[in-house]
Amino acid sequence: MAVHRSKSSQRASPDVERLVADAISLAASGSKIEDLYWEEHLNTRLMRLLKSQNQNVIDAALDQTFRINTLAFEVLADSAETLAESLVMEHEGQQWDVLLLALPIVAHTRYQIPSGPLSVHGIHATASALHEFIAAPETRLAIVPWLYSIDQMPHSHSQTRLLTESLANAAITGSEIKIELRDMSETIAVLADPRFIIAAVTTPTGKPLFRWQAEAPARVERGMSLIGWQSAMQEPVSSLLPGCEFELLLPEAYFTNCRLADKQVRPMSIRAAVNFMESTVGILPAGLSCVVAAFGEDQADEYRISFSPRGSSDVMYGVIWPLYDRESVASDALNDLSDDESPIKKICDALRDAGVEDVFRHAMLFEPELCDDCGAPLFPDRSGEAVHAEMPDDAPMQQPLFH
Template sequence: MAVHRSKTSQRTSPETERLVADSISLAASGSQVEDRFWEERLRTRLLKLLKNHHQSVIDAALDQTFRINTVAFEVLADTAETLAESMSFEHEGTHWDALLIAMPIVAHTRYQIPSGPLPVSLIEASAGALQRAVAAEGTQFAIVPWLYSIDQMPHSHTQTRTLLETLANAAVSGGEMKLELRDMSETIAVLADPRFILAVIIAPHQQPIFRWQMDGPQRQERGVALAEWQSAMYDPLCQLLPGCEFELLLPEAYFTNCRLADKHVRPLSIRAAVNFLESTLGVLPAGLSCVVGAFGEEQADEYRISFSLKGSSEIIYGVIWPLYDRESVASDALNDVSDEESPIKRICDALHDAGVEDVFRHAVLFTPELCDDCGVPLFPDRQGEVVHAEMPEDSPSQQPLFH
């Protein structure tokens, strides 16, 4: 999901202090015996907060550990995510394990990426493909009949836990899931964005959930499962996503796949921007120039990529490349492309792959300014000013957005 960056908080509550202390203690543990002690204590505190919908306490603890102890932050973040997306429970004398999964569809288009209710045929196709390619023998599942945009997903740990419990109850009982899908937030129109189908898979306690966990002939490696999933879902999704090019990722745990989809869409957003400018202005990719700069308050939170016509200083379009929790850039390496894994190297590679040859990289950290009038992000020009991206006057007035 979105990057977690520390915010200045008010007075720390006792609940927050206890979460922080337990996370630091677990991070400092030197043995598995001690690990188990602190893990149980941390899980008990977090479960109580999740059940009582005290998200603000969890957020405050994440902010504090992010500032003072990055290892403790990772411990706390991973534990909170685990408890939000998975659970063990008993139903009619049987003990079950449940996992909330996301089935990402990373799409780009020149038109619009749909979201909203899923047709029955698509739900049936998803259930059949899950059963054949992904879910282990003996599992049951419940699929939400909705194609989610990122704006409509549960974003907090408490919201995610509530969805998990609702779907787990539906999966184990075969009953109707009680979800309010009519008042979903509107989807922002972007030309490169992930879509998600959400589901819960339940398995008898301590039994495999996925096929790659199984033994014997039923075992199926992740690569084989992905290929079968993509093959089974391609035609049904083509009917659901007309005019879109898309890539299917392997169904996996909710938070992991949300981050993975966000990362996969970043190079597609660059390609979608280049395709849009080519079709709208009739300019080939080689006729474009780009300026790339890092933006953030104290550290790089994102890169902003400005597009202009080659030979012109006017910024006509912009794309944002967000950074996530486990991505960081040193202040002296903001424009260093020597590291193959660095964000700036990936951005430049994506631009070159899209056919853009002229790329200028700034070495300074820009303040993430927005336009005072319309609130859109401002983008860097070659002189180091942040400006409003403006399409030429004779271009279509309806401008799409990019992820």
Template sequence: MAVHRTKSSQRSSPEVDKIVSDAISLAASGSQIEDRFWEARLNTRLMRLLKSQNQNVIDAALDQTFRINTEAFEVLADIAETLAESLTMEKDGQSWDVLLLALPVVAHTRYQIPSGPLPVKAVEAIAMALQTSIASIDTRLAIIPWLYSIDQMPHSHCQTRLLTESLAAAAISGEDIKLDLKEMSETIAVLADPRFVIAAISAPSGSPIFRWQSEPPIKQERGVSLISWQTALAETMSSLLPGCEFELILPEAYFTNCRLADKYVRPLSIRAAANFLESTLGVLPAGLSCVVAAFGEEQVDEYRISFSLKGSPEIVYGVIWPLYDRESVANDALNDMSDDESPIKRICDALHDAGIEDVFRHAMLFDPELCDDCGAPLFPDRLGEAVHAELPEDAPTQQPLFH
């Protein structure tokens, strides 16, 4: 997905250089009037690429900017995402602002997390909850009748823009959504993962979209809206996700909520792994040991967490903790526990919360190796080797995956 860290192999081109230069200039701007100048330039360049479906140039510009100026990267990423997930459309003389929403539910289970078509009653319940808990007055909605897994979502800014345009027309006109959902990709079976409902919300231009933007008595704070949203959909989601524990996240803009859901699921992946090993091997979390290490080519792209039985060097399972575009770790701080917001501190806290106390941390950056035979990621052992995670021979052969 575009919300993930990109790695473009495309050589720099004049168009990439212009976008990078404009983003750096915007990041250095000291006034709103200059901001508007550079924003207009970037809007024009990026919209041309979105319309021509030229995602490679956008990715190359983001990758280059990320490497040389993180503040400019933030600026460029924000504009690219805004153009992909929002627009203004004219209909019968009325101008409408439209925003693509991601409605995440973060789930974990010992079985399987469902995805696929949504029943009509579920779509109606979601629409009602949006109107009563989230949306301001005079708004219109279009909801895709599908419960998405992350691998089924649009994978680029260009794809997201096409979806936004399609849903915008449906939301404003009230017509049926014209999407082919029959060729949806297969969902990878994982035990801790987000699920999403995708919707578009439209409002007359200049009017509030969300209740927290509105004036009293419609106005309500985000926290109140979240509680109302979770309460309204608890029963519906329980029926859609049998055998799962889940948490509903406040509906928000598409890219923001994709990142947020991915971050929410990371500690759940660790808990799900501990639960799986307890049920499969009969080992309590206190009887497990973990090894944590950073992986990447030049910079940290992810941490990999190895699970073994306490006292045994054999790695029986592994979980990946990915980093996203707006997260970075210096190569001399891979093992820094002093910062409460650092990935390594969050990982160790999640392991301790899951009941695992024996945690060994490497301070070196590992190459992101995969198994030559099966393509599975390799995980670190205490000796600093990247090895294949293998359940004992007498364990069940059906192995679930984690995030």
């Protein structure tokens, strides 16, 4: 899923330079007519790369613009995402607008969050709720019969485009969805994680896609659509996720909702970790001590949070708070609580909301080290070392892994 920062090592090729130049030109444009000129150039290049599955060039251009021009990065990222998750398709003389939807379920549990095939009942319930509360009256739908974890989602713009095309064809023609679901990757067991149902919604070009775009009496405001969606899907999702608490987000465009779900699950991961420590080793939230530090190579890519018994230096558990493309932290602000929107402020707020009072913050950037033996992430202790988190010997053997 192309919502995480790429780490492409590719040198700048002519295709990369052209993409970067077009994105910078569009970002600098001062008029709508110039916008349209540069958008056409940029989208033509991007579409050629998507069709040839040349994701490396797109990733390299995103990396370069992220380093040199933040506004151009936003322009390029938005254009690549738009072309991957939406299209116009012609069928029997009629043009159809198509949008790929992510239907997020942000869940946490003390056990394991399921993923895998959707039952016929689950598919029908989802389609019914979408038609009633989300999709405009003249739309058609195609729903992938699978409950996805993040590990199983498309991992690039190119892969997402292929999925959009497949679902678009199925929705418009009423044909079978042609997607290979047998070789899905294994899902890592974590305490809190999003799950997704993926669908495509199509409408005749020029007609509304969503209820909140429609004219009265079909029009329903977003807030009411969300309430109806959550009510209709409560029972079907409960049967999909036994033993889990969850929150249903409003079905929306694929990339936007992937980012939103990833961000929503971060504070939930902290609450789940605190609950896990209490239920597993009997330490109440007020008896925990947490250490928070930024990790990355040249910039902060994530924060790692260590959990220890208060008064002890032993790191027993850890949670990762990832940063995404549109989030950045200056090297001199890794520990700054003055900005309410900063990651470190949100982390500290989430810890205190969960009942943790003792929070220590490092001001330096740590190397993103992993354990050489098992590959688990290392977490910061109070002295500034990155160490392996180890539960006590008498703790239950089957433990969920880190988010």
